[in-house]
Amino acid sequence: xxxxxxxxxxxxxxxxxxxxxxxxxxxxxxxxxxxxxxxxxxxxxxxxxxxxxxxxxxxxxxxxxxxxxxxxxxxxxxxxxxxxxxxxxxxxxxxxxxxxxxxxxxxxxxxxxxxxxxxxxxxxxxxxxxxxxxxxxxxxxxxxxxxxxxxxxxxxxxxxxxxxxxxxxxxxxxxxxxxxxxxxxxxxxxxxxxxxxxxxxxxxxxxxxxxxxxxxxxxxxxxxxxxxxxxxxxxxxxxxxxxxxxxxxxxxxxxxxxxxxxxxxxxxxxxxxxxxxxxxxxxxxxxxxxxxxxxxxxxxxxxxxxxxxxxxxxxxxxxxxxxxxxxxxxxxxxxx
Amino acid sequence: xxxxxxxxxxxxxxxxxxxxxxxxxxxxxxxxxxxxxxxxxxxxxxxxxxxxxxxxxxxxxxxxxxxxxxxxxxxxxxxxxxxxxxxxxxxxxxxxxxxxxxxxxxxxxxxxxxxxxxxxxxxxxxxxxxxxxxxxxxxxxxxxxxxxxxxxxxxxxxxxxxxxxxxxxxxxxxxxxxxxxxxxxxxxxxxxxxxxxxxxxxxxxxxxxxxxxxxxxxxxxxxxxxxxxxxxxxxxxxxxxxxxxxxxxxxxxxxxxxxxxxxxxxxxxxxxxxxxxxxxxxxxxxxxxxxxxxxxxxxxxxxxxxxxxxxxxxxxxxxxxxxxxxxxxxxxxxxx
DNA sequence: TTGTATGCGTTATCAC
DNA sequence: GTGATAACGCATACAA
Numbered sequence: 165x166x167x168x169x170x171x172x173x174x175x176x177x178x179x180x181x182x183x184x185x186x187x188x189x190x191x192x193x194x195x196x197x198x199x200x201x202x203x204x205x206x207x208x209x210x211x212x213x214x215x216x217x218x219x220x221x222x223x224x225x226x227x228x229x230x231x232x233x234x235x236x237x238x239x240x241x242x243x244x245x246x247x248x249x250x251x252x253x254x255x256x257x258x259x260x261x262x263x264x265x266x267x268x269x270x271x272x273x274x275x276x277x278x279x280x281x282x283x284x285x286x287x288x289x290x291x292x293x294x295x296x297x298x299x300x301x302x303x304x305x306x307x308x309x310x311x312x313x314x315x316x317x318x319x320x321x322x323x324x325x326x327x328x329x330x331x332x333x334x335x336x337x338x339x340x341x342x343x344x345x346x347x348x349x350x351x352x353x354x355x356x357x358x359x360x361x362x363x364x365x366x367x368x369x370x371x372x373x374x375x376x377x378x379x380x381x382x383x384x385x386x387x388x389x390x391x392x393x394x395x396x397x398x399x400x401x402x403x404x405x406x407x408x409x410x411x412x413x414x415x416x417x418x419x420x421x422x423x424x425x426x427x428x429x430x431x432x433x434x435x436x437x438x439x440x441x442x443x444x445x446x447x448x449x450x451x452x453x454x455x456x457x458x459x460x461x462x463x464x465x466x467x468x469x470x471x472x473x474x475x476x477x478x479x480x481x482x483x484x485x486x487x488x489x490x491x492x493x494x495x496x497x498x499x500x
Numbered sequence: 501x502x503x504x505x506x507x508x509x510x511x512x513x514x515x516x517x518x519x520x521x522x523x524x525x526x527x528x529x530x531x532x533x534x535x536x537x538x539x540x541x542x543x544x545x546x547x548x549x550x551x552x553x554x555x556x557x558x559x560x561x562x563x564x565x566x567x568x569x570x571x572x573x574x575x576x577x578x579x580x581x582x583x584x585x586x587x588x589x590x591x592x593x594x595x596x597x598x599x600x601x602x603x604x605x606x607x608x609x610x611x612x613x614x615x616x617x618x619x620x621x622x623x624x625x626x627x628x629x630x631x632x633x634x635x636x637x638x639x640x641x642x643x644x645x646x647x648x649x650x651x652x653x654x655x656x657x658x659x660x661x662x663x664x665x666x667x668x669x670x671x672x673x674x675x676x677x678x679x680x681x682x683x684x685x686x687x688x689x690x691x692x693x694x695x696x697x698x699x700x701x702x703x704x705x706x707x708x709x710x711x712x713x714x715x716x717x718x719x720x721x722x723x724x725x726x727x728x729x730x731x732x733x734x735x736x737x738x739x740x741x742x743x744x745x746x747x748x749x750x751x752x753x754x755x756x757x758x759x760x761x762x763x764x765x766x767x768x769x770x771x772x773x774x775x776x777x778x779x780x781x782x783x784x785x786x787x788x789x790x791x792x793x794x795x796x797x798x799x800x801x802x803x804x805x806x807x808x809x810x811x812x813x814x815x816x817x818x819x820x821x822x823x824x825x826x827x828x829x830x831x832x833x834x835x836x
Numbered sequence: 837t838t839g840t841a842t843g844c845g846t847t848a849t850c851a852c
Numbered sequence: 853g854t855g856a857t858a859a860c861g862c863a864t865a866c867a868a
C-alpha cells in the first residue's frame with residue numbers, strides 16, 4: 165500500500181503538492197498535476213482516509229438511528245437519506261436501535277468518539293435533555309418521529325391533519341362507529357394521530373367512545389389482537405383506523421377470522437403506505453408519507469448544520485396523501 | 501473536547517500510561533489506574549478513535565453490501581450480522597448497491613481507502629476476478645449469493661436441495677403441471693433452484709416443459725406478470741413455484757384476478773420466508789432460510805480472516821426448512 | 837507555484 | 853511499572 169510520500173517521491177515533488185492535486189487545489193501547474201496523477205496511476209495509490217480524517221477531524225459519515233430496518237416503512241426513507249448524503253459527499257451508518265435506549269446510547273458513542281460527523285434520529289428513545297446534549301456535541305436532526313420541546317431540527321408530516329383526514333374519509337363513507345388501533349408510547353405522532361381521530365369524530369358530531377381504541381406495538385400480531393378486542397364489543401366498529409399498515413393488516417386477519425368481509429362489513433385504514441400495502445389483498449387504504457423526501461430533507465437539514473450555515477433548529481412539515489384502495493368501502497357504496 | 505494529553509496532565513502521568521489504562525494493559529498499578537480513571541471522569545474524556553484508527557490502521561468496521569434493504573429478506577440477515585459484529589467489537593456499514601455494479605465499486609473504495617476492515621457481499625455484482633482481487637485487499641465473505649469459482653469464503657443454503665424438496669412436495673400433493681417463476685440472472689441460487697425444480701420433475705417422471713418457466717426480477721409486479729403468462733397457457737399449471745416470496749405473492753394476485761382460488765385451484769410456493777409471508781392471506785408456503793444464522797456465520801467467517809486465523813476460503817452450508825402454510829393444498833386433500 | 841515543517845490523537849517501542 | 857518519543861498518513865500555515 166503506497167502512501168502520499170511514495171507518490172511525492174515518484175513524481176519528484178513534495179507531499180504538499182500531491183495533497184494539493186488530491187484536493188483539486190487550483191494553484192498547481194497543469195504539468196505538475198499531470199506528473200503527480202501519473203505517479204498516482206503508476207503506484208495505484210489510494211489515499212488513506214484515516215489520515216485525512218484525523219487531520220481534518222471529520223469523517224464524512226452520518227449516523228442514522230432507526231428502530232429496525234425490518235420495518236419496511238424505513239426502506240424508502242433510508243434511500244432518500246442515502247442519496248442525499250452521497251450527493252453531499254457523505255456516507256451513512258445505519259444502526260438498528262430496536263427501540264432500546266441503551267442501544268441508542270451505544271451508537272451515540274460513535275459520535276462522541278468522532279467516528280461520525282452528525283446524526284439523524286428516526287425515532288429517538290432519548291429524552292429532550294439528552295437530545296439537547298447530543299445536539300451540542302454534533303449536528304443532529306430528527307426525522308418523522310421527534311421529541312417535542314427539544315432544540316433539535318425535525319422534519320415530519322402533519323400527523324394530526326393526516327389522521328383527521330383519514331377518519332373524515334371513513335365518516336363520509338357512512339361509518340360512525342370507528343375503531344382506532346394506536347400504540348401506548350409517547351411519540352408525538354401517536355398523540356397527534358389520536359387527536360386527529362378524535363377531532364374528526366367531534367366535528368362530525370360523533371361522541372368519542374374510549375372502548376373503541378385498542379393498543380398495539382406497530383407489529384402484525386399486536387394489530388391482530390387489538391382488532392379481536394374491538395370485534396368482541398357488543399357494538400362492533402364499522403371501520404378501523406390503525407396507525408401503522410402492519411397493524412392494519414393484522415386487523416384484517418382478525419376481521420376475516422370473525423367471518424366478516426373487507427371492506428363491505430368493515431373498512432380498514434392504515435398509515436405509512438409501506439410497499440406491502442399495495443401488495444396485500446385487498447390493497448390497503450392508507451395515509452402515504454413522502455418517505456423519500458422525508459429522508460432527503462433530514463439530510464439537508466443536517467448539511468446546513470454541518471456547513472455551519474445554520475445553528476438554529478428548523479422544523480419542516482411535508483405534505484402527506486390519503487390513498488384510497490380496496491380495504492375501505494367507496495363513498496356512496498355504503499349500505500346505509 | 502479533551503485529549504489524551506489533557507488526561508495525562510490531569511492525572512500527572514504520561515500519555516503512555518493513559519493509553520495503557522484505556523487499553524486495559526495489565527502492567528499498570530491499581531493506584532495509577534485509579535487516578536487516570538478519575539482524570540478521565542473529571543474531564544469527561546472520550547478517546548478520539550480517528551487517532552487510534554490511524555495508528556493501528558484498522559477501523560473495526562465491516563462493510564456490508566446488499567442489493568437493497570427494501571427487500572425484507574435481508575432484515576433478519578442484517579440482524580444476525582449486526583449482533584455477531586458487535587460481539588466481536590465491530591460495527592457495520594450497510595450499503596445498498598441497487599444491484600448496480602458501479603455502486604458496488606464505489607462502496608469498495610471505502611475498503612481501499614481503509615475506512616473498513618472487511619466486507620460481506622450479500623449478492624455480489626462483481627465477477628470472479630474482481631472478487632478475488634478484493635479479497636487480496638481485505639478479508640472478504642459472500643453470504644447467501646456467491647460467485648462460483650471465486651477464492652472467497654461463502655455461506656449459504658443448499659439451493660438445489662431446497663428447490664427440489666419444495667417441488668417434490670407439490671408433486672406429492674398431486675400436482676404434475678408445475679410452473680416455475682425464476683429470474684434471468686446468473687446467480688448460483690437461481691441456477692441451483694432451477695436445477696432442483698427440474699430434478700424433482702425428472703425423478704417423478706414428469707417431463708420438463710420450458711413453457712412452464714417464466715421470468716421476473718424478484719419484484720411483486722414481475723411475479724404478477726410472470727404468473728399471467730403461465731395462466732394464459734392452454735394447459736395452465738396446477739401449482740407455481742417462485743424463487744422469491746414477493747414474486748409468489750404477485751403471482752397470487754394474478755391467479756385471483758383470473759378467478760381462480762388459492763390453494764384449491766392452484767398451489768403457490770415461495771422462497772425465503774420473509775416476515776410478510778406469514779402476514780399474507782393465505783399465509784405463504786415457502787422455503788425458510790436460516791437468515792439470522794446466515795448473517796452470523798458470515799461474520800464469523802470474516803472474523804477468522806480478520807484475526808489472521810485462516811486465510812483459506814471456507815464454504816459453509818446451513819440447513820433450510822420447508823414451511824407449509826395456506827397457499828398450497830395439503831397432501832391427500834387434492835381432488836385427483 | 838512549490839516546498840518545509842508541524843500537528844491532528846493515538847499507540848508502540850524503547851529506555852529507565 | 854512508567855515515561856519519552858517516534859511513528860501512523862495526511863493537510864495546511866508559512867516560507868521561499
